[in-house]
Amino acid sequence: MSRLEEILNLVRDVPPFPKVAQRVLELVENPAVTARQLAEVIQYDQAITANVLKICNASYFGLPRKVSSLDEALVLIGHEALKDIMIASSSAQFYQGNVAAGYQLEQGELWRHSVATAIMAKLLVRHVKDVDAGIAFTAGLLHDIGKRFLSAFVAEDFKNIMGRVVRENIPFEQAEKEALGATHAEIGALVLKRWEFPPEMIMAVKQHHNPDALQQDPLTALVALSNALVVSMGIGAGADGLATSLHGDGIKRFGITQVDLDLHMADLVGEMDRAQELLHLN
């Protein structure tokens, strides 16, 4: 079996993305949905229920008072925030353990990188027309999920991959592709396809290291830009870190300036402090 076949087998065996998240996302499309209807769906997943309460009581989503029951939380929290909480809480399980050791990331660092990219995408989404903030957040959270599947293979071949990055000054994902037959972005796209996420999200994950990503569809541009800023800040940036290429002049089409980028990086530092509970989900 080739290495690529082994990797694809891992993707085939990935557990499904929690159905409850997708069901809630569908339900909140209807503005008339009640807190009771939502609670009926969510309450059957204990881990997610616990996470909803935990996050609702945390500062990031800023509820006016402490809540003790799911019903109470769902009455107080807006649908936008609920969507983010459902996605974050469903995604967290796929990032548990030492999932990106091959990229020389400590335990928890890939999740921290993912949360930071998701929050950065939400900060930047105001500049980008036609992208839903919830989709931006989700794509940010899941853009690097492919690393979980490639980590062990990258570890095996690390000297060769990293050696080429250092000697030849090439993007990490190019060396990754040449060594393993696929990049973590491509594998991540396959995973999202299995989880039945929408095509534009699959595309954004697949293209997030494409140097021309800023010239492509708005969600792809947004995820690539968010990732570039977060790795620049060193948040959950492993050995691959900043060894990626992105043609930055593409920000002009969104009316984004270099000053905007600096301001959003400054914003993210405070946002990450407020998002501590997102970083410690079960």
Add this chain to the structure above:
Amino acid sequence: MKIVVGISDMKVSNNPEDTLITYSLGSCIGLVVWDPVAKVGGMLHYMLPDASLDKGRAESRPFMFASTGIPLLFKEAYKYGAIKSRMLVKAVGGSQVMDAAEVFNIGKRNYMILRQMLWKNKVMITKEDIGGTVNRTISLHVGTGKTILKVSGRGEFEL
């Protein structure tokens, strides 16, 4: 004791047992100072060059910016008895993603302002490891001034 310096943070110590460490410098710069006589060490991890970007933020988080953080690092070290003429100064970080248009040149801007500020204040950089597309982690042992730099793809060595 190991003292971690986070993003937009600074720590100074004169406890010879302490090690100051900052992880994962990308475009940010880690600035390390050490006085071999007073045995005082300090470390700053700043993220952006100029505090005029956001004055409110510069007040609440002065270590986020080179222009506000660097003077505070030196002042704090002086409080512990460090003297400018004796101080060793090491700078690492300032990487950036590959982009010919230089839109993501935060690392370069962070390094430029450091050079300007130190030049103006007649401070020499003793050692530096700047730029590229790498991640860096740096630590300073306060008692000995030993500075260990870890660079992705290049391993760990004394700076």
